[in-house]
Amino acid sequence: MKVAIVGNGILGLMTARAWLHSKLDAEIVIIGRQHRPGSATRAAAAMLNSFAELEHDSLATPLDRFKFDLSRAATSAWPSVFEEVCPRGSGVTHGFGTFLLNNSATDSLDDDNFNAVRAFAAEYAEPCEDIAPRDIPNYHPDPRYRALRALLLKREGWVNPKQFLDALQARLAGDKRISLVDDHLASFDVVAGRIVGATLEKGGRVGADAFVLANGANLSRLAGELELPMQRVFYGIGMSIEMQSAENVHTHCVRTTNRGLACGVYSVPYGPDRTLIGASNYISPTPCDHAHTGSAYVLLKAAMDQINSKFYRANLVDINVGWRPTTSDTYPLIGKTSLDNLWIIGGTKRDGFHLSPVICGDLVAAMQGREVDPRYSALAPERALIRNLTREEAISKTIRHHVNAAFQHDFAPARNRMLEQMQRDLRAKLEALHDSVGARQWGIPPELVDMYRYKHIPGSL
Ligand SMILES: Cc1cc2nc3c(=O)[nH]c(=O)nc-3n(C[C@H](O)[C@H](O)[C@H](O)COP(=O)(O)OP(=O)(O)OC[C@H]3O[C@@H](n4cnc5c(N)ncnc54)[C@H](O)[C@@H]3O)c2cc1C
CATH class of the missing domain: 3.30.9.10 (D-Amino Acid Oxidase, subunit A, domain 2)
Known part of the structure; x- marks a missing residue:
């Protein structure tokens, strides 16, 4: 068994570690440039x-x-x-x-x-x-x-995290089952619903029985080329x-x-x-x-x-x-895709380092056919967007967070109705945005308001 892990941030390395901890013997290739451009982990x-x-x-x-x-x-x-x-x-x-x-x-x-x-x-x-x-x-x-x-x-x-990544990578590199490829992956070759190989940016090729996409915020670049029905990262x-x-x-x-x-x-x-x-x-x-x-x-x-x-x-x-x-819905993406041998772990936003020992261990367990918590199915990479805020909850929450941010950044409203006026204006804009994307029964997560406003996330009109 050979597994190629695309991405050398905390999720890529902790996934490799989980493979070494498991009973199944596998050869692991970790692909990623050594200086880790854009890495959230660092x-x-x-x-x-x-x-x-x-x-x-x-x-x-x-x-x-x-x-x-x-x-x-x-x-x-x-x-x-x-x-x-x-x-x-x-x-x-x-x-x-x-x-x-x-x-x-x-x-x-x-x-x-x-x-x-x-x-x-x-x-x-x-x-x-x-x-x-x-x-x-x-x-x-x-x-x-x-x-x-x-x-x-x-x-x-x-x-x-920099010291930890170095220590973990040194430990992994000391195991003969692990090899590190100092390059980025450029594309996958797919035949009959299965990845048969991958091309590196510098032109080399990697073959494996299973692939794990763990390339952080660049995830949509490679997943998009595969035309997987996935939300944008x-x-x-x-x-x-x-x-x-x-x-x-x-x-x-x-x-x-x-x-x-x-x-x-x-x-x-x-x-x-x-x-x-x-x-x-x-x-x-x-x-x-x-x-x-x-x-x-x-x-x-x-x-x-x-x-x-x-x-x-x-x-x-x-x-x-x-x-x-x-x-696009703020929840992580963890699990198997519709391609036979492609797995994804990512979208962990601001707590991926903390979660890594557990979610990487569970991903490897699932890859090996072992039982994992059935609730993981809700985080499947090709799920429909999770919309668990009502319109009113989302609008109220966004206003509250915006006002809180404003006070954090030295906002000093005039001693008149300025604050209420600001809240009313913000509400009107958010109501209009929700209308424009068809968000009547669901709400836009506060941190993604601009991604909806500029149409980077489609609504449901
Ligand atoms: C400022 C900041 C503070 C944070 N603080 C915390 C915190 O306190 N606690 C916490 O738990 N989380 C924190 N996070 C979030 C956490 O860092 C991320 O959730 C986590 O690191 C994501 O790990 P990753 O491996 O998916 O991504 P990354 O660390 O981004 O790793 C992805 C790797 O893939 C590589 N890559 C990209 N494209 C390709 C390609 N085509 N081929 C091969 N490799 C590729 C990248 O160069 C990178 O090295 C913070 C994030 C930031 C930005």
Whole structure:
């Protein structure tokens, strides 16, 4: 058995690892350029967050509960992954413990989400404790943005993703069943509903019994050429910033709740004297090697205001830009396609690093004919778009997130009806957009409003 994995980000490498862990002996080829252009993984924090990512309406449907089950299983899996890939002394920065802040940098959406995290943690008996914000090591926000409440989620961790990828790849490369191809895949050859080979950009060819497409936000490029009936995957262009300072080293991940269409602001230990702050998100139909200057401004300001005002004297080491693979319905794509020997894993947006031990292991189990949770069928790559927000839920949520984002970015409405007027205008525009794409019984996910507006996602007229 020979398996070709297209893509060398976290999902490609963890899929290869899962094959090595299984009883079936297989030769594995991993295809991807060594410097990993556009890789989301390299730009990630990477936080291993599960409860900290929840919003008040996050677990409203059975599918959301399934995805959360996967996320919780991943939290349990990471300690043994670290033991195997980067045991103590390996030089890979990682750890556990996430401080979740509830501060006054924006509006009450933060309070609702913070309360929800607490309530869900109680529901699932997740180890956590209330903590006085002033007891968080190296937490020195501007006093106007200080948190009045905080929670320590004890099992939620982080890892430097560049160091982890290097360690994992070195481990894989040391196994004689694995070979690495430093190139991009250009196209597949299909005969009678089966992939019989693939051509590399530099002209070489790869043959295999089974193929796994795990090429991140570029997924639609190759899947589109195969004319698979699949939704489009977009580029969630995200920036994180690496800083060096011996005096501001954070011992844990410190973050706000999800807010304003994104994951809030966070800082993560990234090395003995390094801290990573993140992250921005801009959804685009096309790739872009750089992120906006405005995103750097917003990130640095938010981190200095809300986490550590002393960051101003840290050295700015690097700006990472990666493309979060963002599907047209926001849920991941995992499973077999209508081609006999093509499997897909991707579209994991902002928690693919965290989910990887579980979803890659389950994908390999499914490839080998072993039983996996039947709920995975809802995430099949060629599914119809999942539409689980009603029109009213989607419109209200979008308005709430837009207003929350505006306050986060220094919006100061005049002391008159400006805010209500803004909400009314936004509602009218969203109602018109929903009408124009035939969204009467369903709603547009807030982060994809522009993809519908500019017709990158077809409606149902
Ligand atoms: C700024 C930022 C912060 C994030 N923070 C977190 C976090 O804290 N926690 C978390 O869990 N997740 C986080 N994420 C999301 C997470 O990074 C992604 O969900 C995950 O990394 C996706 O992994 P992937 O392997 O699918 O994609 P990628 O990492 O993008 O890997 C895809 C690889 O395929 C290669 N490739 C592309 N085209 C081809 C081709 N034709 N042939 C061969 N190879 C190809 C690319 O070069 C790349 O190396 C973050 C993302 C960003 C951008």
